Amino acid sequence: MIQANAVPAADGVEERSVIVAGDYLNKLSGEQIEYECKRRLAAGCKELVVNFAQTELVNSIGVSILLGVIDIASKNGASVVFSDMNEDTVELFDMLGLTKHVTIV
Amino acid sequence: MTTIHDSRFTNHDHDDHKLIHAFGALAELGHEITNKNSFQETIRTSLHLLSGAIGIMRGAAARYSRYAHELNLVAVRGLGDDFPLSLTLTTEDERQFLTNGLHPIEIAEAQVLPFFQIYDVSFADRGLQLFVPLVVREEIVGALFLGEKATGEAYTSYEKEIVCAMGQHIGVAIAQRNLMAEIERHAEENRQLFDEMRSTYHDTVKAFAAAIDCKDKYTEGHSVRVGKFSEIIASELGWGKEEVEGAAVAGYLHDVGKLTVERKIINAPYRINAKESAELNKHPGVGFEILQPIHHPYTDVPLAAKYHHERLDGRGYPDGLKGREIPYIAKIVTLADSFDAMTTDRPYKARRAARDVVDDLKGNIGRQFSPELVTAFLGGMLKELKGETTDKRFRRLLGRDYMEAEGIVEKIRTTLNDVAPTSPMTYVAAAGDILQIH
Ligand SMILES: [Fe+2]
Ligand SMILES: [Fe+2]
Numbered sequence: 077m078i079q080a081n082a083v084p085a086a087d088g089v090e091e092r093s094v095i096v097a098g099d100y101l102n103k104l105s106g107e108q109i110e111y112e113c114k115r116r117l118a119a120g121c122k123e124l125v126v127n128f129a130q131t132e133l134v135n136s137i138g139v140s141i142l143l144g145v146i147d148i149a150s151k152n153g154a155s156v157v158f159s160d161m162n163e164d165t166v167e168l169f170d171m172l173g174l175t176k177h178v179t180i181v
Numbered sequence: 182m183t184t185i186h187d188s189r190f191t192n193h194d195h196d197d198h199k200l201i202h203a204f205g206a207l208a209e210l211g212h213e214i215t216n217k218n219s220f221q222e223t224i225r226t227s228l229h230l231l232s233g234a235i236g237i238m239r240g241a242a243a244r245y246s247r248y249a250h251e252l253n254l255v256a257v258r259g260l261g262d263d264f265p266l267s268l269t270l271t272t273e274d275e276r277q278f279l280t281n282g283l284h285p286i287e288i289a290e291a292q293v294l295p296f297f298q299i300y301d302v303s304f305a306d307r308g309l310q311l312f313v314p315l316v317v318r319e320e321i322v323g324a325l326f327l328g329e330k331a332t333g334e335a336y337t338s339y340e341k342e343i344v345c346a347m348g349q350h351i352g353v354a355i356a357q358r359n360l361m362a363e364i365e366r367h368a369e370e371n372r373q374l375f376d377e378m379r380s381t382y383h384d385t386v387k388a389f390a391a392a393i394d395c396k397d398k399y400t401e402g403h404s405v406r407v408g409k410f411s412e413i414i415a416s417e418l419g420w421g422k423e424e425v426e427g428a429a430v431a432g433y434l435h436d437v438g439k440l441t442v443e444r445k446i447i448n449a450p451y452r453i454n455a456k457e458s459a460e461l462n463k464h465p466g467v468g469f470e471i472l473q474p475i476h477h478p479y480t481d482v483p484l485a486a487k488y489h490h491e492r493l494d495g496r497g498y499p500d501g502l503k504g505r506e507i508p509y510i511a512k513i514v515t516l517a518d519s520f521d522a523m524t525t526d527r528p529y530k531a532r533r534a535a536r537d538v539v540d541d542l543k544g545n546i547g548r549q550f551s552p553e554l555v556t557a558f559l560g561g562m563l564k565e566l567k568g569e570t571t572d573k574r575f576r577r578l579l580g581r582d583y584m585e586a587e588g589i590v591e592k593i594r595t596t597l598n599d600v601a602p603t604s605p606m607t608y609v610a611a612a613g614d615i616l617q618i619h
Contacts, residue, residue, distance in 0.1 A: 136206035136233030137226065140258070143238055143331060147259045171199055172236030173332030 094125040113145045117152045124149055125181075129160035139172055146177045157181055203343045206234030210350050220358045224351065225256040231325070231347045232258060235340050239307055239328030243268070244355050245321045250275070252324050259328070260307050270321075271295045278314035278321055283348055285311040285327070285341045311336060313344060315352035322355040382478065383430070390433035393440060397447045403521055406578055408432035410517030410558075413574055417557035427479025428513055434482060435489045435514045438468030450528040465490055466499050481510035489514040494548045516542075516554050524579055535579075535586045543596050552600055563593045 093116040095109055113124055124145065128134075134142075149156045156178040161169070169175045210230045213223055228242045239259035243252035252268045270278070274296040288304055288311065291297045297304070297312075304312075304326075313325040325348055330336065336344070390404035397403060411432030415425040439447060442464055446457045453461065468486030477483075488511035491497035493504050507515075523538045533541070539559065546552045564570045567590065576584050 136202070136209065136231075137229040139233030139236065140229040141233075143232060143236065144259055146331075147238055167198070168202065171202070172233075173330055173334075174236065176331060176333065 091121060092123040092125065093121045094127055096127045096129065097131045107141060110141050110144055114148060117148060117154055122154050123157060124154060125157040125159055127159045128162070128165055131165060132162065134165055134168060139168070139174070142169075142174060146174065150177070155179065200339065203234040203340075206230045207343070207346055207350070210347055220354075221255060223354055227347070227351045227354065228256040228258060228325075231327075231344065231351075234343060234347070235336075236331040237327050237329075238331055239309070241326040242323065242351060243326070244323045244358075245270075245315075247321070255323075260326075264303060264307065265300065268296070268300060275321060278324075279316060279319065281314060281316075283314065283316045283345060283352060285313045285336070285344050285348075288312050311341075311344065313348045315348055315355065317349075317352040317356045320356075322352050322359060325351070379426075379478065383426070386430050386433050389437065393434075393436050396439060396444060403525070404433055404436055406521045406525075407435055407514065407517045409574065409578055410520055411513050413561050414513050414517060414554055414558050417561040418553075423479070427477075427481065428510060430477065430479055431482045431485035431510050431514050432517050434468070434472060435486050435518060436464060436468065437471050437486060438464030438466065440471070441467050448528070452529055462490070462498050481508060484508040485510045485514045487511070489518055491515065492549045493551065497549075512551050512554060516550050516558060519545075519549065520558070524583070532583075535583060535589050536592050539589075539592050539596050543600060546600060556597060556600055559593050559597055563590065563597065566590050566593070 093112075095112050095116075097109060109126065116124060126142070126145070146156050157180075158169070158174075158178050159181045161180070166175070166180070169178075207230075210227055213226045213230065218226070224242050224244075228240060231237070232240055241254050241257045241260055241264070243254045245252050250270050250272075252270065254264075254266050257264065274294055277294055288297060288309055291312070292301070308329045309326050310329055311325070311327040313327070314321055315323040315325065325344070327336075327344065330340075387405070387408075390408060393404045394402055408429045409432070412425055412429035415428035420428065439461075442461055446453060446461055449457065465487050469483045472483035472486050475483075485508070487499070488502060488507055491500065491502045491507045491511060492515075493507070493512075495501050495503035520538065520542070523533050523541060524535075526532045542550060542555050542559065546555055562575050562584075565573065565575050566584065
């Protein structure tokens with residue numbers, strides 16, 4: 077399940093978007109995240125926050141899609157923030173190099 | 182399937198952990214490939230799994246067309262819209278890739294091959310590092326293009342092993358798809374061939390029918406019309422396309438035995454005598470003899486010829502069969518045959534008015550004709566007369582004036598009511614049919 081909370085900037089453009097990943101970041105929810113992110117970036121968003129508070133496991137498809145999000149964001153001059161990851165997820169992202177491209181909070 | 186990623190493993194060294202993560206992806210890939218997803222979807226998911234297993238930023242998977250010598254992209258991740266969708270291989274490239282087998286090629290070190298020279302800029306711009314020819318059973322079926330890793334580090338030998346293992350899976354999926362396409366093409370060719378044979382058979386049958394009709398100058402077109410009437414009856418019974426065709430063929434050929442009957446008997450402009458009649462009555466048996474050795478796509482054709490002069494009441498010939506002893510197809514042809522005899526001019530008898538013909542059919546239910554066949558036939562006629570169907574089969578076969586005779590619609594309607602399954606008359610007819618068998 078994805079819940080997206082946007083923080084609108086003063087001029088009305090959502091400069092910072094928060095996207096909550098589901099409890100299991102698999103193919104389906106992964107693609108929803110990708111779709112959400114693309115939509116926000118197209119709307120002028122400059123900072124994407126992916127919240128992993130409800131995420132226990134991320135599989136390879138999830139990793140791949142997050143890599144895609146990082147790629148698109150950098151092409152759009154936006155930054156990516158991963159928040160509330162559990163220990164396993166941090167370690168996985170660290171091992172695969174995702175953490176090099178994002179800010180972790 | 183979930184990725185094997187558990188806190189129990191967090192104390193293992195980094196490489197073990199990576200291997201476990203990648204193994205989870207491999208397991209999911211196997212699952213994905215045996216799934217009934219679309220081919221495109223399978224390859225797209227497989228590319229995701231491979232990228233996620235190792236942490237690859239960008240990549241693509243392509244299928245190889247050995248006829249066009251082209252790699253056509255099936256799934257792409259992050260290569261941009263201007264990356265070529267189709268990449269050509271030279272014979273030299275093909276040869277080298279086959280020799281290389283399913284192993285990753287470092288693009289930076291393979292610049293001697295024409296392929297990497299031609300697409301040099303495209304590959305360099307996207308930071309593509311590995312090219313993996315998917316060689317399955319000594320045939321190139323596709324390729325993987327893999328970009329840099331998220332860590333920015335070079336691919337390790339163990340990661341290349343994972344690329345090989347997963348590439349193997351993807352290659353097999355493509356090979357399987359190719360095989361399926363091949364089978365489908367063969368099936369399609371086979372179907373076309375069968376259609377051609379069937380239409381040839383039908384042409385031959387019609388030519389035969391015309392030849393039979395030639396011999397009988399007074400009943401010109403009889404066999405062809407009986408074929409068409411039989412077809413109408415079968416289709417009104419709701420039979421399938423092939424069965425309807427079979428009924429038509431049975432009608433076309435029912436009088437094939439007349440080919441051996443002397444022309445003067447067939448064309449006699451008077452009622453023939455007993456001897457001549459005996460000669461003419463041989464035609465069903467002779468027809469059976471002629472048709473029996475031929476392998477027909479529809480099994481009952483010879484039987485229709487043999488028994489089209491039998492009657493439900495047992496007063497027909499050649500064997501005097503009764504009721505259910507008569508093959509169903511023969512009953513259809515009998516009705517079509519009698520109907521044509523009544524509705525065409527004969528040397529000694531003018532055609533009868535449509536109303537009389539309807540009365541005759543009704544009067545002979547249970548004696549000569551099966552009730553449901555008469556109902557189906559008249560039902561089809563009524564539909565056409567009332568304009569409930571666009572085809573004009575009866576008008577075309579019998580002439581417009583004949584079919585649109587005054588009061589004919591009402592006549593058929595009342596007849597159909599009288600012979601409806603609930604009416605006493607049908608009951609009697611049906612009972613007669615059954616009683617005569619025992
Ligand atoms: Fe006949
Ligand atoms: Fe006939």
